[in-house]
Amino acid sequence: MILKTNQALAQRDLAVLWHPCTQMHDHETLPMIPIKKGQGVWLEDFDGNRYLDAVSSWWVNLFGHANPAINAALKDQLDNLEHVIFAGFTHESAIKLAEKLVEVTPIGLTRCFYADNGSAAVEVALKMSFHYWRNQGRPAKTKFITLENSYHGETLGALAVGNVPLYKETYAPLLMDVISVPSPDCYHREAGESWADYSSRRFELMEQTLQQHADTVCAVIIEPLVQCAGSMRMYDAVYLKLLREACDKYQVHLIADEIAVGFGRTGTLFACEQAAITPDFMCLSKGLTGGYLPLAAVMTTALMYQAFYDDYVKLTAFLHSHSYTGNALACRAGVATLEIFQQQGIIEKNRSLAQTMAKVAARFHDHPHVAEVRQTGMILAIELVKNKATLEPYPWQERRGVKVYQYALSKGVLLRPLGNVIYFMPPYIITEDELILLAEVAWQGIQHAVKE
Numbered sequence: 262m263i264l265k266t267n268q269a270l271a272q273r274d275l276a277v278l279w280h281p282c283t284q285m286h287d288h289e290t291l292p293m294i295p296i297k298k299g300q301g302v303w304l305e306d307f308d309g310n311r312y313l314d315a316v317s318s319w320w321v322n323l324f325g326h327a328n329p330a331i332n333a334a335l336k337d338q339l340d341n342l343e344h345v346i347f348a349g350f351t352h353e354s355a356i357k358l359a360e361k362l363v364e365v366t367p368i369g370l371t372r373c374f375y376a377d378n379g380s381a382a383v384e385v386a387l388k389m390s391f392h393y394w395r396n397q398g399r400p401a402k403t404k405f406i407t408l409e410n411s412y413h414g415e416t417l418g419a420l421a422v423g424n425v426p427l428y429k430e431t432y433a434p435l436l437m438d439v440i441s442v443p444s445p446d447c448y449h450r451e452a453g454e455s456w457a458d459y460s461s462r463r464f465e466l467m468e469q470t471l472q473q474h475a476d477t478v479c480a481v482i483i484e485p486l487v488q489c490a491g492s493m494r495m496y497d498a499v500y501l502k503l504l505r506e507a508c509d510k511y512q513v514h515l516i517a518d519e520i521a522v523g524f525g526r527t528g529t530l531f532a533c534e535q536a537a538i539t540p541d542f543m544c545l546s547k548g549l550t551g552g553y554l555p556l557a558a559v560m561t562t563a564l565m566y567q568a569f570y571d572d573y574v575k576l577t578a579f580l581h582s583h584s585y586t587g588n589a590l591a592c593r594a595g596v597a598t599l600e601i602f603q604q605q606g607i608i609e610k611n612r613s614l615a616q617t618m619a620k621v622a623a624r625f626h627d628h629p630h631v632a633e634v635r636q637t638g639m640i641l642a643i644e645l646v647k648n649k650a651t652l653e654p655y656p657w658q659e660r661r662g663v664k665v666y667q668y669a670l671s672k673g674v675l676l677r678p679l680g681n682v683i684y685f686m687p688p689y690i691i692t693e694d695e696l697i698l699l700a701e702v703a704w705q706g707i708q709h710a711v712k713e
């Protein structure tokens with residue numbers, strides 16, 4: 262009989278697998294945790310230990326693991342159609358999901374192009390933007406503007422428009438040149454300055470860059486409201502409003518990467534709603550399937566679509582494809598996810614859940630090694646520093662966040678940090694008691710990590 266314990270499975274895993282975003286050497290001391298099952302916010306390993314999934318399994322899970330409604334929808338889909346080529350053929354779940362996305366995304370986004378992960382969606386948006394200008398007779402537009410500290414994925418195009426040095430620097434010689442503008446990230450605002458004032462002030466740098474480079478720029482790509490992989494840094498919606506106006510003025514597209522912030526994370530279904538703007542492209546993934554299956558969508562306008570729509574021989578078509586485009590199982594999970602939003606008043610319920618998050622995290626503000634507790638909707642981040650007065654960070658080599666992670670695991674909480682930033686980004690079905698537990702374990706974990 263094959264032994265199925267944590268240790269036995271971890272050993273088999275480490276013999277053949279290579280995990281994402283991991284220095285595999287770490288697993289000489291950090292245990293690999295094999296998960297047997299998930300239920301709601303809880304994951305259970307092969308030794309019977311349970312972990313509260315406080316990071317929604319990399320921000321994808323919205324309504325819990327093994328959600329009954331999504332499970333039922335997928336079982337039904339499985340009995341009918343698992344997948345079909347998406348060129349020349351279509352299916353009901355893909356159509357339904359696109360119809361629903363057109364309905365719920367900002368007004369004017371009337372076209373849906375599917376891809377199969379977030380990075381691929383970013384590649385699609387970049388290519389579509391460039392190709393639009395080319396089809397319009399403006400081939401000189403070849404560049405992209407991006408924000409410092411931004412993150413848009415790991416494929417070469419997506420990595421190029423991202424800006425987190427840890428992920429990017431190694432591959433710099435392979436990447437296209439982009440124009441980087443300082444971020445509106447409010448962590449650096451002056452004492453007493455509001456988020457709105459700081460973000461508006463920072464917009465001047467973007468305005469100058471647009472003015473200077475508009476003739477050669479296709480688009481500005483941005484993570485609306487929260488730079489998630491960039492340490493959950495946050496800024497005010499006024500920046501998005503100003504950016505939309507400036508993009509119109511300088512004839513540059515606006516690509517909103519809502520891969521992480523979409524589907525309710527910032528308190529509204531989409532972050533762009535808080536600035537009442539419609540981007541030219543909106544990239545969606547992660548929560549799109551409730552955390553079940555890889556799928557992405559790029560939503561765009563009729564104007565974009567029409568610029569590609571012509572006789573074949575004009576060669577203006579968008580010939581981008583992925584084998585699993587519009588996967589039927591993934592689309593069906595997406596439909597079930599949006600039905601939960603619509604039928605269960607999730608955005609409304611999240612308002613009080615976000616308040617509870619703020620309440621349980623209130624004690625962290627005064628912690629001697631917490632520089633800032635910041636929150637936008639259902640995302641709450643706690644920034645650890647060596648010196649609270651000067652904001653001097655802990656040297657990254659000390660890996661204080663990993664210490665919190667390890668401690669929290671030993672207490673049954675999955676709190677994977679971003680460097681020295683601990684954050685809560687839980688599934689929306691988390692209860693008040695579970696939030697209290699999460700905060701208590703985070704507190705103890707931080708106490709443990711800042712010792713000596």
Ligand code: PMP
Binds near residue numbers: 379383414415546547
């Ligand atoms: N954009 C943003 C804002 C993201 O947070 C991520 C993933 N963390 C991506 C793009 C890339 O998505 P994926 O990991 O599915 O390629």
